[in-house]
Amino acid sequence: MAIVLTKKAAAALRSPETVKLIATVGKEGEPHVAVKDTLTLLPDGTIAFYELIETSKTQKNLVYSLWFSKRVSVLTVARDGESHLIKGVPYRAVTAGGAFLEAYEDVQKRYGPDADLSAIWLIPPEWERENTLAVRRAEEEIAHPYEIHMDRIAKEALR
Amino acid sequence: MADKTNPRKIERDPNWRKKEESFAEITKKYETVSPFIIAQIDVQRRGVFYTDAALDRVDPSIHQISKSAFAVYEGRGVPTSLLLRDGTSIIVSETSTQTPRDPYTVDVVDGKLMLTDEDRVVEEVFFWEKPKFFEKTTSRGTPMCEVLDARPQRFSVAMSNYCHFWTKPGHGCKYCGIGAGGVKFKGTDEERVHLGDLRETMRELVKEKGRFVGVILTGGSIISGSEPFEDELNGYIDALKALGEVFETRRFPSQVNSTAFTRRQLERLYNETGITCYTTDLEVFHEAIYEWVCPGKAASIPYGEWKRRLYAAVEIFGKGQVNTGIVSGVELAEPNGFKSEDEALRVDLEEAEDLASHGVGLKHDVWHVVPGSIFWNRTTPSLDYYVRLTKGFYDIMQKYGIPSHMDSYRKCGMHPNVNHDRI
Numbered sequence A: 001m002a003i004v005l006t007k008k009a010a011a012a013l014r015s016p017e018t019v020k021l022i023a024t025v026g027k028e029g030e031p032h033v034a035v036k037d038t039l040t041l042l043p044d045g046t047i048a049f050y051e052l053i054e055t056s057k058t059q060k061n062l063v064y065s066l067w068f069s070k071r072v073s074v075l076t077v078a079r080d081g082e083s084h085l086i087k088g089v090p091y092r093a094v095t096a097g098g099a100f101l102e103a104y105e106d107v108q109k110r111y112g113p114d115a116d117l118s119a120i121w122l123i124p125p126e127w128e129r130e131n132t133l134a135v136r137r138a139e140e141e142i143a144h145p146y147e148i149h150m151d152r153i154a155k156e157a158l159r
Numbered sequence B: 001m002a003d004k005t006n007p008r009k010i011e012r013d014p015n016w017r018k019k020e021e022s023f024a025e026i027t028k029k030y031e032t033v034s035p036f037i038i039a040q041i042d043v044q045r046r047g048v049f050y051t052d053a054a055l056d057r058v059d060p061s062i063h064q065i066s067k068s069a070f071a072v073y074e075g076r077g078v079p080t081s082l083l084l085r086d087g088t089s090i091i092v093s094e095t096s097t098q099t100p101r102d103p104y105t106v107d108v109v110d111g112k113l114m115l116t117d118e119d120r121v122v123e124e125v126f127f128w129e130k131p132k133f134f135e136k137t138t139s140r141g142t143p144m145c146e147v148l149d150a151r152p153q154r155f156s157v158a159m160s161n162y163c164h165f166w167t168k169p170g171h172g173c174k175y176c177g178i179g180a181g182g183v184k185f186k187g188t189d190e191e192r193v194h195l196g197d198l199r200e201t202m203r204e205l206v207k208e209k210g211r212f213v214g215v216i217l218t219g220g221s222i223i224s225g226s227e228p229f230e231d232e233l234n235g236y237i238d239a240l241k242a243l244g245e246v247f248e249t250r251r252f253p254s255q256v257n258s259t260a261f262t263r264r265q266l267e268r269l270y271n272e273t274g275i276t277c278y279t280t281d282l283e284v285f286h287e288a289i290y291e292w293v294c295p296g297k298a299a300s301i302p303y304g305e306w307k308r309r310l311y312a313a314v315e316i317f318g319k320g321q322v323n324t325g326i327v328s329g330v331e332l333a334e335p336n337g338f339k340s341e342d343e344a345l346r347v348d349l350e351e352a353e354d355l356a357s358h359g360v361g362l363k364h365d366v367w368h369v370v371p372g373s374i375f376w377n378r379t380t381p382s383l384d385y386y387v388r389l390t391k392g393f394y395d396i397m398q399k400y401g402i403p404s405h406m407d408s409y410r411k412c413g414m415h416p417n418v419n420h421d422r423i
């Protein structure tokens, strides 16, 4: 079921400053991760990105995920460490038609005439969490207060 | 009231659903086969019908419209075909696919264009969009949409509208509608593609950025020439040279699907043009059934010789650049086809293995019974048969490491086993 991303996650996906990665699994079950600068959030709340290489592992794994309803993960990381993890099942690979042709021209403007476009991938987000270390640590302390090394709670004088 | 989904008044078996496994059952049974590919197969097998609501979604200024349509749609644009969410094309013509089974229905559900069956939603679908050159005309006055045809990512040249096998009574392939309908073109201006029209259309086509990834040239067989099929070969060479004029590179993504040429002819085709891939379809993977279904082909080129020419093509074009296809299902046609699906599948896969062991790629076209063909009124096999065949061809291609890009979902779209080779 698609969700609406938080404002922070949406802004991170749309920011040109963040590093964006996508992690996928294919028929062999091996995880694969790749940086995708073109990952963004469309006005309707769907994650989108351009796959530029037709036979890339990410492309194959996304087809696999679409065919067999498997989730993929998208991660954003900002320079200051703010990070967001989002998951969803690919809904569509746009490979032809007006929207594809516009995107193709956009790719050529951004990356030069040697760039090609294979598909615009559309992924409705289904799950998200902030992955910034400080936020995750705080959550962990509340959820699992005793999953720690004991020296951290030892008396100061005895450390 | 007349059944609008059955304009040709084909006799339908009201119990056909009870006699075979459904789409839902087959997708559960074959967990490693893409449900999208299974949907493609079943729609190609059973055909489609468009509701009024679906046809209201057709915008003739954007969508590709079938060039011939049934009276039931008179005055309305009928979409050429459909795309699935993963980019798989369903090559299905409402105007030529009529089977004794009920067709799928394309309708609008919750604002989306949906493939449905018995009021159940199967998949979202999209109409094909036409290329810009379709609106233009050559200096001779030929509409460019008649010079080149298009699918979502590839274009095609119909080299010859008339197949010479039909000159001799009973020699046309029995499932073929092209040949039977092509007799009217014999000796006319429209019998063969016009090179001037082709050049002008290509100049327009290449302006469309991001539109096409390949071209296929195909047409009816032309027996004439200094040796058999030399005129057909010369036609392909001339057309490929004309196409190549618009490209900077010597070779461009292109495929000829022709009669099986001799080694000398194949060398000419490869050396004199910018071609990259070659196909020649055996149509049936069994000698005796081939001779019955394709008598004209068999009289000109015996089954074993056709195979030898494929092997020669692999040596010239390279592994992964040559394949052969069957019209899957005709091997079970009555009265001379196989008596059971299991037997047909066993023979198909044995022969497929032999071909693949020589580097020949495999593909199959789901047989849709074409109006006007000799096999009109026959019935196609079960969905289970087609899925087993698709998986069998796919597995054999993987086993022998034969790439399938030359006929991929982008460059063709017609072949389920090749469309499956994306993961």
Ligand code: SF4
Pocket: B163, B164, B165, B166, B171, B172, B173, B176, B177, B178, B179, B219, B220, B221, B294, B297
């Ligand atoms: S070779 Fe056979 S299938 Fe091809 S056009 Fe001629 S009769 Fe039809």
